[in-house]
Amino acid sequence: MGRMLATVLIAGLLILDVMLPATPLGRRGTDPAPRVEVEGAVGTVGQAMPDFTLPDLDGQPVRLSDFRGKRVILTFERSLDW
Amino acid sequence: MCYGARMPRAYSVLCGVVGTAFVLLGAVFFGISLTALAPGASSPLRFPLGPNGFYFVAFTGTALVAWGGCLLGTARRGGGRSIGTATALGLVLAAFYRMSAWLMGDIAWAGELPRLEAGLFLVLALGFVWLRPPRRATGVA
Numbered sequence: 001m002g003r004m005l006a007t008v009l010i011a012g013l014l015i016l017d018v019m020l021p022a023t024p025l026g027r028r029g030t031d032p033a034p035r036v037e038v039e040g041a042v043g044t045v046g047q048a049m050p051d052f053t054l055p056d057l058d059g060q061p062v063r064l065s066d067f068r069g070k071r072v073i074l075t076f077e078r079s080l081d082w
Numbered sequence: 083m084c085y086g087a088r089m090p091r092a093y094s095v096l097c098g099v100v101g102t103a104f105v106l107l108g109a110v111f112f113g114i115s116l117t118a119l120a121p122g123a124s125s126p127l128r129f130p131l132g133p134n135g136f137y138f139v140a141f142t143g144t145a146l147v148a149w150g151g152c153l154l155g156t157a158r159r160g161g162g163r164s165i166g167t168a169t170a171l172g173l174v175l176a177a178f179y180r181m182s183a184w185l186m187g188d189i190a191w192a193g194e195l196p197r198l199e200a201g202l203f204l205v206l207a208l209g210f211v212w213l214r215p216p217r218r219a220t221g222v223a
Contacts, residue, residue: 006211010174014204017181017197024187 093166093213094157100169100206101153108146115140129191166214170207177203 043049051065064072115136118125125131131139153169156162177200183189184196 003211006170007208010170010204010207010211013174013177013181014201014208017177017200017204020181020185020197024190025185 089213090160090215093215094160096206096209096213097153097162097165098157101150101157104146104150104153106150108143108148108150111139111143111146113143115143161215163214163217166210170210170214173203173207173210177201177207 049064051063053061053063056062114126117123118131118133118136125136149169149172152165156165180196180200180203184200189196
């Protein structure tokens with residue numbers, strides 16, 4: 001009885017493992033895919049920052065020059081958008 | 083199911099193979115963690131772990147060495163139903179964690195490896211469940 005029950009439970013997990021979706025549901029963690037290289041975007045204190053484009057949280061491109069004349073704060077942090 | 087004449091031999095082989103793998107893996111985990119403690123040492127791993135991570139990996143290594151030692155002892159003596167039950171449970175828990183972590187995307191850099199490991203652990207757990215001797219053969223639970 002115990003052996004059969006254990007077999008059913010383990011076999012169920014095995015089937016679940018095979019049927020897991022092809023890509024993880026969550027996006028948190030160490031996925032290197034969102035890494036973006038920005039060439040030439042090296043600022044110098046006292047001078048205007050070179051223009052560059054980066055994707056926002058929705059993946060839409062945002063140019064630094066779109067905010068010309070406004071105060072801009074750039075933050076880089078790990079996303080927990082699970 | 084009848085406990086066939088070849089079952090004890092197959093169970094001993096399974097315990098021996100898994101026990102050897104656990105001892106070796108545990109020794110590697112412990113060795114890597116110990117090496118990382120050296121002054122000026124850099125992590126030999128390709129993923130970030132940090133001192134806290136190595137602290138737990140070292141404990142995992144010691145536990146694997148002890149676990150594997152118990153399995154090797156069972157392989158030499160034969161019998162030993164309880165270690166098979168406990169090992170199957172441990173493998174199922176490990177597989178469940180891997181499946182959950184994979185689903186969350188926490189270790190996406192490893193690709194399909196967590197799922198494959200989970201599948202291997204579950205197959206091994208089935209082996210321990212089916213090959214372990216029945217209660218009447220060992221006299222112990």
